[in-house]
Amino acid sequence: MRSASAVRGLLAWALGAAVIGALIGVAVQILITTLDEERSFDWWFVRMSVLMALGITITTFIGSRYALPQFAYLPPLIRQGVILLTVVGGSIAVSMLSILDRPWIVLARPLDFCALVGANTVLALLIGGALVAWDRLKLSLESAYEELRAKEAIEREMTLAREVQQELLPLRAPRLHGYDVAFLCRPAAMVGGDTFDFIELPESRLGVTVGDVVGKGVPAALLMASVQALARAMAPRERSPARINHILSESLGQGGRPGRLVTFAYVVLDPLSGELAYSLAGHHPPLVVGSAGVRSLEACGLPLGVNVGIPYECGKDALAPGETLVIFTDGLVEAPSARDGSIEFGTERVREILAGNYRRGARALLDALVDAYLAHVSDQPASDDMTIVVIERFREREGGRHE
Template sequence: MNRELELLEKLEKDLSLKKLQIKSLLTITQAINDNVSGEGLFNMYKSFLSWEMAINKMALFVIEDEGWHCATSIGFDTVRQNELIPLLLEHSRLHTIKEDDDMKMHDFDIVIPVFHKDTPIAYAIIGGIKEKEDLYNRIQFITTITNIIAVAIENKRLFKRQLKQERYNREMELASDVQHMLIPEEMPKSKYFQLSSIYRPHFNVGGDYLDYIQFSERKFAMCIADISGKGVAAALLMANFQAMIQSLIFQYRDLETFVFALNQSVHRITKADKFITFFIAEIDTEKRTMKYINAGHYPPLLYMDGKIRELNQGCTVIGAFDKLPEINEEIIELSEDALILSFTDGLVELQNDKMEYFGDEMIRNFVELNGMDDPETFNDKLIAEIDNFRGEQKFNDDIAVLTCKIF
């Protein structure tokens, strides 16, 4: 009779535990379906282990974009998380902590790892299990609940990452659209001069800018710039920068005053948080003169009478200071068939499979060999030279080239 009563009591306890487990599973599943926050799910997990499973020591570690961290705990000092995480990462299966395990683990009884394929996404470390009866089933159920919570949290993390990536893609698409509107699709060509450009943005959106302004049939300005930063911020700054150039160039016809005003306008917007390297040349084909200012930009090359000359006079970069300390304008007389090659530093920093750079010497040699060509032919050959040099190596920065020929 006593044995029958004991058996009946055990069955009642087992049934009560199963009901509790089913209720807990339904509650957690419903919470996940209702899109309860990660913090809410962690609190439910903590409450379940503490009140329903009689656990008095626990820590749940989850992986996030920044790394591992303790999401919730019972009776655990989170300052210890950094010393435990490397020990937990050694385990890929349910592990019972033994005497020969690291001393730092001895406050706990079991380690529950949660993997997605071959990647760990969570670890629960459990100790202080008060209720020892039917311990195996309790641990199995704790493992099940831990897996459900961990997978739900991982799905939330991946969903947030997907939303972030989609938002980033939309921003980059917007930046790309803005940039394509700002870079001239066609360059002028006349019997007095001709311009041609190359534009290869890195990851579809870059910080390089090139443009021209025509004052009359025989007078124009050409400019090239490299804006610090990428993405929407650089694209918006580029849009502002172009608007400033188009406005100020007609207000201040001498280049020194123009560059001085341009710097103040950029600094007022960026507060020195970003800067711009900039080169501008004003060319009068009737007088055959070129005035230019180089504001910290990679020096363009002037090829004239069989010689190469660097155009490096000017000032420091645009936007770094509220006032430019010094501006030096240089005036050069241009002979027939003079060629001006301006480019951003992405060209000289281009690397091939041997990690060699497409540096100054290669560019100078190329100019000497092809400097008598018209700009379109020159740039077509330059593109072929670049592609041949880099081989399978990808572009590691934006490349912009603006080539001008004076006839």
């Protein structure tokens, strides 16, 4: 099929070239005989014009179809130079054949011959220029097509990774008697590097993880998915949050992912007593808000995988009735202002919002944070993923959830 198509293409080019060559030859002869009445119309020049046009066209066709693809690795400028040399070379070669055919006519009527060669040379340059333009267009189309295919492949991978990531994130908050839980995970890209999880532990305890990989996209999401999966697998076996962070850090360190920072917060809540055990690996300290004000949980170590030899601290605290725990990633506090990119949302702003809204319940408190965040960044695209987990312990007289 391809060979038949090539033959048909060559025949079409040859027929078109023969017609153009004949027209050029006739036009040149008519022009010369009009200017000089003593000269007669000579069909030999018409035949030679057809031969020149055929030679130029066939040389160009074969060169562009079979020879030029062999030089696809060359820079575009050199490729276009090769095209012009091929076309002009074909014109010169056919001109030499014409001289060898009837040299005495060339000597006797040099003006006719020069006019014929000049016209066909112009034809050759026009064809060469057209081929150069076509080569540029073809390269541009091929490049655009490859970019489109690469973009579609990336989008498919991103969609798949997004689906996998969503499968790993909790669909709903855990139901805890005497508590209300609200959460939000908003990626900056289609696939983000933030994650969170709720893990049921022995003795009715609840493990809460919030993590953040520096970066976005598929690699960040896959790395965080592996961290989350390992944490979920190890949490029921290890009582100490510091031990969990140590295991995760060793795993990342052995995995050899240089330049990939992972911050991780692991908090264990005993719903009966309100006791909190926690360990932070380079993560923003969670905040606890209540009638006594806002305090932070400060037992912080290095991000996971940075230095596997250094143990993590395990902090202790307690969530009293009426208090609320808020765990968040840096996408909240480091969000730049729409008016001035150097002004971040900031931890102090978070503290103010918590202090003014904690009595309204977990969901209302989360909404207040998100509303303030959106007002801060305005319509500009999010620069980082944002995750917020809010756990409110009801006051003893409430005994139920906020409506």
